[in-house]
Amino acid sequence: APYCADKEDFKNSELQLGTEATRSGIVSIITKRYVNVSKNLVYMLPEGRVLIEALGENNYLTSVLTSGRMERYLKQIQKGEGSVSSFVKRTEDITKEIVEKLIKDAASWNFVEYAKDIQKAEEVGLCKKCGAPVLERETFYSCSNFKKTNCDFRISKVVAGKPISKENIKKLFTTGQTSLIKGFKSQKKPDKMFEAFLGWDEDKNKLIFKFPQ
Ligand SMILES: [Zn+2]
Incomplete structure (x- = not known):
């Protein structure tokens, strides 16, 4: 497979989360919506707890390896060493897997208390x-x-x-x-x-x- 999230790649230092250009955007979304930072301490907001529980064990979405390996494979494509069609096919497969798992997990979600926290x-x-x-x-x-x-x-x-x-x-x-x-x-x-x-x-x-x- 051109990319997948497995732990072997933790050893691989060339893996990165996003790019230089997207990283600050990611951090700013997190600090605006999901946490509050005060004096170097990070406090989770109820919105953040909902996100973490909803993602749960969905490893493709929560592991930095998914993004890291995608970036790495895209670079290989740039150099003519990777195949665009297998990248697209792999992305489709992973997306399908993620959505199917989320639909299944959603049956057991219970965010009533968090919703109260957010609204009240x-x-x-x-x-x-x-x-x-x-x-x-x-x-x-x-x-x-x-x-x-x-x-x-x-x-x-x-x-x-x-x-x-x-x-x-x-x-x-x-x-x-x-x-x-x-x-x-x-x-x-x-x-x-x-x-x-x-x-x-x-x-x-x-x-x-x-x-x-
Ligand atoms: Zn104000």
Whole structure:
């Protein structure tokens, strides 16, 4: 076969995921639709969980080897060493196999809980950067515009080691600051706790501590 996904090729360093030109597009689609990235940590969105479960064990779709071997064979065709018709035939066979497997798998899909997560994201206030609704996610609150305009407004649910309640986040949006919160951990001295209000610095566009007088 001109290409197939088998583990032998993991050893083959010439295999690549996509090309230089397509790679950044792939990453940007992933970060817009399926995950949220905050301070170098990647958080899965419910949309991402649906995708992963739906693809499941469909190895042709989930393995980098499929794309890698396709790219490699296309290069061979370029050099006159590969056959276009066997490439097309192989692609047809794989596509048929993938679709048949997905139809079979779909019978056992249950995405009700994820759908609820996606639809029921609660609005906690309006974005400080663009004014769109800010929605509650699993580990943070983020601007609902992030998929459309890349607005990166986001507040973590845990600040300086202290979980921030939804009531306090709503208060931050309506009054400009939270209630006095106790139990923040100092970054330099983790044993030392401190208390502060949380506010939003409009100029620096970031969350700030406001200390009681
Ligand atoms: Zn926004």
